[in-house]
Amino acid sequence: MICNPNWKEISNELQPHEETQYRPDLIARVFRAKLEDLKYQLFKREIFGKVSAYVYVIEHQKRGLPHAHFLIILRRKLYAPESFDEIVSAELPDKDNNLHLYTAVIKRSNNGRTARIRDHDLDNRWVVPYNPYLVAMFGCHINVEICCTIKAVKYLYKYIYKGHDHVAFNLVPEESIHQIDEIERFQSARWIAPPEAMWRIFGFIVNEVHPVVYSLHLHLENQHQVTFRTHENLTKVMNSDLSAKSMLTEFFATNQIDQNARKLLYREFSEFYVWSQQYKMWTVRNKQIVIGRIVTANPFEGEDIIESYKRSSIISTSENFYCNPTNPRDLWERFKQDISADFQLVGCSSSNVRTETLHFISKILESMGKDINSFHFIDQNIDFDEDEFLSREIDDELAVPIPKEDLHTSTLFNSKQQNAYNSILQKVLSNQAVAFFIDGPGGTGKTFLYKALLATIRTKQLIALAAASSSVAASILLVVELHIHDLKFH
Structure with a gap:
């Protein structure tokens, strides 16, 4: 859902000759009101059906307009195309029967209907999937898609958990005549437009998860984590009743006095019982210390x-x-x-x-x-010692473990994978410098091929450096080095 600067709730409040960009406070407040209304439609009125879980984040574009990304898990399962059509449409509405919806849809831009947009005739293939009810109600860009596959994970990390935007900059004195080391001068900083600043000043939430997820502590007896401040007396800390408690110990203690609690697993406990306020304080302090140990890379802190x-x-x-x-x-x-x-x-x-x-x-x-x-x-x-460094680098590479299942992967290739495998391996073993590009949609077996090549090359006591474009891609390979390009073999 993206803020529409032409909403009447915004335009009606502008002074003569005043532009929307001059009122970031108005943008933030109106979008937040619309967002709360959207949440009411989704989670109270349940226009898509009962919702089991959801997560959303608020982001701001470079030009300042706020928008929200939602990922919703419905209680019911959607299998047939008919059930998809109840929620999502990707067609141009009938202009004669619903002019309001038609106007809202073509703003965003094969039953024969077309629309003239920017001197081009566009048909249904150009329509972003949308929900007619929400588009007509809110009059802004609301893209609605149904994802029944593992691609939902891609959406999570592409939009929900990717983090805020950054800008790169460096400061160079005018009188400087020396060569500039761009890497040395690199700084990491936030890009905050006025509407986002107002959003945070107003104290509006920037993300929400439902249901709430607890991190359950597991430990041996008397081996739970105890935190304290630097000025506290250690003797008093150790003798404190609070230091003897953890989520796990309180779970056991409740089981001793409450028969209903004994029917629950540890992971089910928080659905029926609430931790005491005193323990909540301990948890918050514990998280503060742990977060403090993994320090952010903000150079201004x-x-x-x-x-x-x-x-x-x-x-x-x-x-x-x-x-x-x-x-x-x-x-x-x-x-x-x-x-x-x-x-x-x-x-x-x-x-x-x-x-x-x-x-x-x-x-x-x-x-x-x-x-x-x-x-x-x-x-x-x-x-x-440079020789020590080089020797250690070589030893580390030669010590990369080789999964047994990867050694047998090459026996399961299809014809195209086998052809690529043989061609690449022939060049590697003949010590010829060459580059290959493996292309194909997700799920066609590229990683399957990569793992087989890495295993085969490494079993011959050769060094293969695997590089990936992201940490998600790197997690599926035994990666030694991260790089901005696709996987390469040298």
Whole structure:
């Protein structure tokens, strides 16, 4: 659902010669009212049927107009085309019988009906799927599609969980005559247009999930996580009744005194019982600490990074802390004692402790494609044995595990897969430089082919670097390196 700047609720409130873009407060309030009305139609009036679950997010376009993405799971199952037609239409309405709906549909732009849009005759093949009732009611772009396949996952990560937009920028002094390192100057920042700013100032929600999802804690006896603030007395923390409780212990405690609770599994417990307010406070504090340990990469939150590191150094090792600080050297100077604590325990001299710690950090950064010297932890460059680095890289590649099922994949190929497999493998084994492009829709077996090639090449003690365009694609392969291109074999 996209905001329509021509809604009468907006246009009627504008002063003479005033444009919609000058009233971001009006845009935010009207769209929110329309959104609440849409939710009422979907979840209270149940115009599509009873809803089992839903999730939606609010986004703002670069030009500022807000829009919402919904993913709805209906209780009933849709199988036949007739049931699809009850919800979605992809045809031009009858202009004579329903002029209002016809006008609303052609704004967005084979029963023979056509519409003249921008000097082109468009038929039903150009119509975005829509729900006639909602389009006529709201008078804006509302695209409605029915997804009965795994493609719903693609929609989740393409629209619902993709996160906010970013802009890339760098600041360059006018008098600078040196060559600019664009990567070094890269900054990550938010793009916020006035309507989004007003949306957040008003405190309107930006996402919602129904039903609420709980993260159920599992642990052994007396091994649950306990959190505390840096100024708290540890003795009092350990003696506190609150520290002895967790979601799991309270589940067991309720079972001892409530026979109805004994009929429920742990995962069913939250459907009938509510955690106490005191435990809710403990949960919120716990989440605050955990979030603090995985710090955002916002370069303007240096103080937050330092405070989070202070908290994390109490309850975890430095390996659990990932961030992009604006002043890495300052962070190193502040926390080098905590970072090097493990090396101090083995009795190394102070100089060796620093060397081993920096060596350890260097290896972590190398695995991420970074060079420790670019962070300037110390005044001079940190040099380690290049042969050691190269040897470690080769050893890591040769140690990539090969799933057994991938070794037998090549015996299950169809003719086209077999042809591609043989052609690529022949070039690899003859050490010829060549590039292949494998094309085809989802589900046609491209990944099946990739896995077989990776397995075969690696069993011959050769190195195959797999690259993927996204983390979702990377998760299905044994990926060593991420790249912006499709999979390649060298």
